[in-house]
Amino acid sequence: MINDKKILAVISARGGSKGVPRKNIRNLAGKPLIAWTIEAAKESKYIDRLILSSEDEEIIEIAREYSCEVPFKRPSMLSEDTTPGIEPILHALTEIPNYDYVMLLQPTSPLRIVADIDTCIEKIHEHKAKACVSVSEANDSPYWMYEILDHKLEPIISKDTLIPRRQELPSVYSLNGAIYIAEIEWLLNSRTFITNETIAYNMPNKRAKDIDTEEDFVVCEYILRNR
Numbered sequence: 001m002i003n004d005k006k007i008l009a010v011i012s013a014r015g016g017s018k019g020v021p022r023k024n025i026r027n028l029a030g031k032p033l034i035a036w037t038i039e040a041a042k043e044s045k046y047i048d049r050l051i052l053s054s055e056d057e058e059i060i061e062i063a064r065e066y067s068c069e070v071p072f073k074r075p076s077m078l079s080e081d082t083t084p085g086i087e088p089i090l091h092a093l094t095e096i097p098n099y100d101y102v103m104l105l106q107p108t109s110p111l112r113i114v115a116d117i118d119t120c121i122e123k124i125h126e127h128k129a130k131a132c133v134s135v136s137e138a139n140d141s142p143y144w145m146y147e148i149l150d151h152k153l154e155p156i157i158s159k160d161t162l163i164p165r166r167q168e169l170p171s172v173y174s175l176n177g178a179i180y181i182a183e184i185e186w187l188l189n190s191r192t193f194i195t196n197e198t199i200a201y202n203m204p205n206k207r208a209k210d211i212d213t214e215e216d217f218v219v220c221e222y223i224l225r226n227r
Helices: 033-042 057-065 086-095 114-126 184-190 214-225
Strands: 007-012 049-053 101-105 131-137 146-149 152-155 173-183 198-202
Touching: 007 033, 007 086, 033 049, 033 057, 033 101, 033 114, 049 057, 049 086, 086 101, 086 184, 101 114, 101 184, 114 131, 114 173, 114 198, 131 184, 173 184, 173 198
Parallel strands: 007 049, 007 101, 131 198
Antiparallel strands: 101 173, 131 173, 146 152
């Protein structure tokens, strides 16, 4: 709770990962991937209730082993490859009412720490914002990106003059998928965390890795074992 505002945190984890099969419960540096997110969230001084949304019995069992509450089983129709990520959150809000903020924590961000979670909560509250999401500075700038059209390079962002030096490029940021938080009433109406009212929490790149490939697993394993 922050200034009488109650916070529900939802870990959304389905069983049907394609890129890395069963990745949410795969062992990473000595524990299941999902456990890293559960443990970070349970350290938060603001989160009032932490729950799992999943359709997968094995994920549910492991989450409970790490003391994450599982108050319902997600309908399988909300766990398809084509299911928008917001749908399991909206479903959770129909099952768990009477909170002010909802936070989405994806288990594929194991380097996220409790300081990231709590800072994001503080930021949405202090700025009286409707939503806040974690971003990180992009390694590759869209100002140096192109499409290939009829074998010719066409810039993604048109400018009269090319920016020749990296030091002169504007700083740009990308969503890293680690943290999303919003006022619940606003989210129920907008049905998305990202609008022109959303503010950003700039999360350090060293903690912003999102596991999507086997190579990501190797990198995170190395980082976590050498923290």
